[in-house]
Amino acid sequence: MVARALVVAAPASGSGKTTVATGLMAALTRRGSAVAPFKIGPDYIDPGYHTLAAGRPGRNLDPVLVGEQRIGPLVRHGAAGCEIAVIEGVMGLFDGRVADGYGSTAQVAAMVGAPVVLVVDCRGQSRSVAALLHGFRSFDPTPRSAGGAAIGRARLAGVILNRVGSARHEEVLRAACDEIGLPVLGVLPRRAELAVPSRHLGLVTAVEHGAAATAAVDAMAALVAEHVDLDAVVRVAEPLPPGPGWEPAAELGGFRAPAGLRTAVLGGEAFSFGYAEHVELLEAAGSEVVLVDPLRDETLPAGVGGLVLPGGFPEEHVRDLGANTGLLEAIRALAAAGAPVRAECGGLLYLCRELDGVPLVGALDATAAMTGRLTLGYRDAVALSDSTGFAAGQRVSGHEFHHCAVTPRAGTAAAWGWRGGEPEGFVVGGVHASFLHTHPAGTPDSVTRFLAAHVPAAQVGS
Numbered sequence: 001m002v003a004r005a006l007v008v009a010a011p012a013s014g015s016g017k018t019t020v021a022t023g024l025m026a027a028l029t030r031r032g033s034a035v036a037p038f039k040i041g042p043d044y045i046d047p048g049y050h051t052l053a054a055g056r057p058g059r060n061l062d063p064v065l066v067g068e069q070r071i072g073p074l075v076r077h078g079a080a081g082c083e084i085a086v087i088e089g090v091m092g093l094f095d096g097r098v099a100d101g102y103g104s105t106a107q108v109a110a111m112v113g114a115p116v117v118l119v120v121d122c123r124g125q126s127r128s129v130a131a132l133l134h135g136f137r138s139f140d141p142t143p144r145s146a147g148g149a150a151i152g153r154a155r156l157a158g159v160i161l162n163r164v165g166s167a168r169h170e171e172v173l174r175a176a177c178d179e180i181g182l183p184v185l186g187v188l189p190r191r192a193e194l195a196v197p198s199r200h201l202g203l204v205t206a207v208e209h210g211a212a213a214t215a216a217v218d219a220m221a222a223l224v225a226e227h228v229d230l231d232a233v234v235r236v237a238e239p240l241p242p243g244p245g246w247e248p249a250a251e252l253g254g255f256r257a258p259a260g261l262r263t264a265v266l267g268g269e270a271f272s273f274g275y276a277e278h279v280e281l282l283e284a285a286g287s288e289v290v291l292v293d294p295l296r297d298e299t300l301p302a303g304v305g306g307l308v309l310p311g312g313f314p315e316e317h318v319r320d321l322g323a324n325t326g327l328l329e330a331i332r333a334l335a336a337a338g339a340p341v342r343a344e345c346g347g348l349l350y351l352c353r354e355l356d357g358v359p360l361v362g363a364l365d366a367t368a369a370m371t372g373r374l375t376l377g378y379r380d381a382v383a384l385s386d387s388t389g390f391a392a393g394q395r396v397s398g399h400e401f402h403h404c405a406v407t408p409r410a411g412t413a414a415a416w417g418w419r420g421g422e423p424e425g426f427v428v429g430g431v432h433a434s435f436l437h438t439h440p441a442g443t444p445d446s447v448t449r450f451l452a453a454h455v456p457a458a459q460v461g462s
Contacts (some may be wrong), residue, residue, distance in 0.1 A: 003079035004237035005114040009089035009105045015121040016162040018046055021088035023224030026053035026217050036079035040108045041090035042399040044273035052217045057276040064103040064378050064397050066442035071111045076245035084237055097378050106154035113241045115157035122173055123163045130176035157236040160186040186228030248284035251444040257286040257451045264300055265308040268293030271346055273311030277441040285451050298326040305454035306340040309347025315370050322358040335363035335431050340388035340453040343433035345402055351433050364426050368406045375400050384423055385413040387432040388453040389446045396443055398436035
């Protein structure tokens with residue numbers, strides 16, 4: 001079965017594309033379709049809601065982090081066995097990396113070969129929507145690859161009108177869309193009850209929000225099912241172009257971990273910013289992956305020889321994290337034994353001596369604190385030190401997104417450097433910790449390097 005695909009985009013952030021995309025995923029799933037959910041860009045929040053909506057892992061599509069050659073294969077991998085892939089865009093249709101717009105929704109739609117459904121916030125406009133749609137349909141006819149080659153164009157297949165105030169408002173908007181020949185696939189009225197609580201980095205994660213997150217997804221599904229023509233949406237979706245799917249084992253270059261290897265990955269409410277492909281790569285290499293919730297699990301499972309600490313919101317749970325002294329001691333012992341410990345952003349904070357005055361693991365001789373300043377953006381980084389994840393001199397594309405500061409900013413052996421920035425992060429024994437998020441699908445060699453550095457369980461604490 002070849003899945004069909006479509007991209008849900010918008011003229012700008014705040015137009016309602018997350019509500020529509022998540023609602024589509026849930027509504028189509030609930031009427032019996034197998035839906036593959038995707039999010040363009042480095043966002044970790046929306047995929048959690050997508051996972052709730054579709055019952056399948058929400059996956060990211062970011063050519064900056066994984067390379068454009070992997071986008072099509074990653075979609076086919078995630079959509080295997082599904083009838084339709086729903087891909088939520090990022091920001092406005094043509095917004096990507098600040099410097100050049102690379103990695104925009106329009107470019108990814110062209111890479112995937114999927115049509116675009118544009119969600120338009122119609123407050124304060126009527127016939128002017130025709131000019132807006134005409135502009136988005138005609139602008140940037142040939143998106144470019146990183147090498148400058150044309151990759152086709154984003155094709156608008158229809159529009160969903162959001163926040164429509166009245167029947168008369170809808171009538172005028174539909175007429176305007178008819179003028180330029182774009183079909184209206186749905187009309188959503190103004191609603192206030194779909195708001196999801198937010199904090200400094202965006203929405204509260206689905207895993208933290210619990211029953212309320214499920215209720216929010218239920219409300220999105222009901223809204224979309226009532227006001228969007230689901231059959232029309234499925235009709236405008238197009239089959240994915242033929243080609244190979246992403247194969248984690250093939251990305252590992254034949255590497256196989258020794259029998260019995262176990263890798264722990266932190267998760268739960270405090271550490272939910274990970275990529276599904278990371279676990280798939282670890283498992284494809286032969287490692288058993290065990291999930292550890294630091295808010296509930298009091299120690300590491302037996303036999304663990306390495307640890308992954310993804311990002312998340314440890315600052316929101318710091319008192320409970322600090323109170324779990326058994327797990328803190330176990331992680332401290334694992335790091336002291338030289339085991340590979342890969343920590344990004346929230347994971348970095350957890351490894352510090354303290355976060356906002358609360359003692360934590362202490363594997364790093366540093367303190368962490370929340371600040372009022374947002375650090376955000378893609379980074380073309382170079383590894384400054386050999387580590388259990390990267391070779392000194394290796395270049396990667398990563399992303400920062402945090403409101404935190406670590407003192408000092410880097411250890412004696414720094415993890416990363418990039419143009420215009422000071423050295424950042426820590427390489428201490430087997431620990432590699434920094435604010436920089438990387439996508440393991442874009443750096444599969446970092447996974448093999450990590451697994452090759454695992455230590456025997458008997459060595460921990462010795």
